Amino acid sequence: MLGIEGYEPMWHHDANALAGAHRHRFARIIGQPLVGSWLMWDLDSQCWFTGGPVVLGFPDANIEITHRKFDECAISWDTIDMQASLDWPGLRLDWWADTHPAILSARGRPLTRVNIIERISPNSWRPQVLHAVEFFFGDQRLALFNAMDENGLSGDPEVSLPVGFWRRIPIA
Numbered sequence: 001m002l003g004i005e006g007y008e009p010m011w012h013h014d015a016n017a018l019a020g021a022h023r024h025r026f027a028r029i030i031g032q033p034l035v036g037s038w039l040m041w042d043l044d045s046q047c048w049f050t051g052g053p054v055v056l057g058f059p060d061a062n063i064e065i066t067h068r069k070f071d072e073c074a075i076s077w078d079t080i081d082m083q084a085s086l087d088w089p090g091l092r093l094d095w096w097a098d099t100h101p102a103i104l105s106a107r108g109r110p111l112t113r114v115n116i117i118e119r120i121s122p123n124s125w126r127p128q129v130l131h132a133v134e135f136f137f138g139d140q141r142l143a144l145f146n147a148m149d150e151n152g153l154s155g156d157p158e159v160s161l162p163v164g165f166w167r168r169i170p171i172a
Contacts, residue, residue: 002052002066003040003088006081009053009066009074015118015130019171022075025061026114026172032058033110034137037103038082041096048100049093050150055080056103056135058111067146071129102142102155109137114171117143134168 002009012018040052053066053076064076086093098104117132132145136158143154 003086003091003093004053004080005084005087007053007064007076007079009064009076011068011072011074013069013071013073013130015116015128015167015169018073018075018130019116019169023171025077029058029061029063029111030113030172031110032060033108034103034106035059036097036107037100038095038097039099040086040093041099043092043094049088049091050147050152052086052093052151053080054144054151054153055082055095065133065144065151067144067151068149070148071126071131071146073130073133073146075133100153102153105155106135106137106140106142109140112136112138115168116171117145118167118169120165120167128167131166 034056036057038055040049042049053064056063062078064080067073082095113136115134117134119129119131121127121129132143135142141155141158145152145154
């Protein structure tokens with residue numbers, strides 16, 4: 001899937017289900033430093049290919065996170081071989097390490113907590129919309145968010161999300 005041999009993400013659109021599925025794994029890496037990161041890179045356009053997973057490296061695990069559609073997220077652990085070729089029709093892709101400034105700001109810092117952020121919607125057909133996975137490295141915040149069928153990254157400082165419109169669900 002996504003041009004990555006053997007990569008089979010399990011998609012969630014419910015923040016509580018996503019948090020519950022990964023809580024025990026995240027609890028094991030709390031306190032570990034971020035040692036690296038990898039993004040799929042479009043070699044012809046010389047830019048981040050935001051449709052592929054973001055990989056965060058810790059001493060005991062690599063976490064692979066990707067978003068699709070407008071509210072789906074998949075988190076996997078140690079499944080991507082970044083030495084293997086990427087096979088996406090019409091694109092020349094490769095893994096590039098430590099290319100995004102938001103991630104670089106957190107590199108070397110210990111992970112202190114992880115949340116899932118969901119948007120509260122007035123629509124009855126989807127009252128909660130899974131939006132982001134939020135990492136804290138001390139006072140440094142890193143959010144991997146749904147940018148409408150692709151990934152977005154932000155290192156903006158923590159903000160108070162308006163009650164009634166956003167909710168944080170602690171993972172670890």
